Amino acid sequence: SQQGEEDPQALSIQEGENATMNCSYKTSINNLQWYRQNSGRGLVHLILIRSNEREKHSGRLRVTLDTSKKSSSLLITASRAADTASYFCATDGGGSNYKLTFGKGTLLTVNP
Amino acid sequence: DTGVSQDPRHKITKRGQNVTFRCDPISEHNRLYWYRQTLGQGPEFLTYFQNEAQLEKSRLLSDRFSAERPKGSFSTLEIQRTEQGDSAMYLCASSPGQGAREQYFGPGTRLTVT
Numbered sequence: 001s002q003q004g005e006e007d008p009q010a011l012s013i014q015e016g017e018n019a020t021m022n023c024s025y026k027t028s029i030n031n032l033q034w035y036r037q038n039s040g041r042g043l044v045h046l047i048l049i050r051s052n053e054r055e056k057h058s059g060r061l062r063v064t065l066d067t068s069k070k071s072s073s074l075l076i077t078a079s080r081a082a083d084t085a086s087y088f089c090a091t092d093g094g095g096s097n098y099k100l101t102f103g104k105g106t107l108l109t110v111n112p
Numbered sequence: 113d114t115g116v117s118q119d120p121r122h123k124i125t126k127r128g129q130n131v132t133f134r135c136d137p138i139s140e141h142n143r144l145y146w147y148r149q150t151l152g153q154g155p156e157f158l159t160y161f162q163n164e165a166q167l168e169k170s171r172l173l174s175d176r177f178s179a180e181r182p183k184g185s186f187s188t189l190e191i192q193r194t195e196q197g198d199s200a201m202y203l204c205a206s207s208p209g210q211g212a213r214e215q216y217f218g219p220g221t222r223l224t225v226t
Contacts, residue, residue: 035217043205098209
């Protein structure tokens, strides 16, 4: 079963604009991860945020986490055509349980 | 390139046939995972290994599915008596364990059952 639900399901923007994707999850988490998937490079880990963190940055990526609302957001600033991909949030079971539970993903299209 | 590799990349088989996929993880990663992904969905967990021990299997993994990881290196996933519902992308991932939570995925094997 899917743990998270990404919103929106699809997003189309122009190059240079910012893109925001949201993820909601159901159970308590120790951390939340975001992955990107495109046909060229497969599924790639982007960033991990721990449950005691509220915000994390990596290059043009900014992730926030609100554990009280069981939600996370991924912001991509100054988007590029190469950012076109599906973006998934994923949670693991914590402790020694590393298996990931993914959402359905957001398909981002960045138009040049 | 020392990433996760999978073989074959594509497999077309007739219903009822057996298929076997191989995954070579990043060397020295002791954890190896198999996921299945269908169109428009996120990957779904199938099973994982720590070294050669298979520690967890999803209920998605019916009796027709078996996975092995001899000697804690590469892994194989076999599907017996394939069904059309088995058509999907099968993804393999590895991680170093030791507290590192991120997983490194291979390119996947796309299975089509006709």
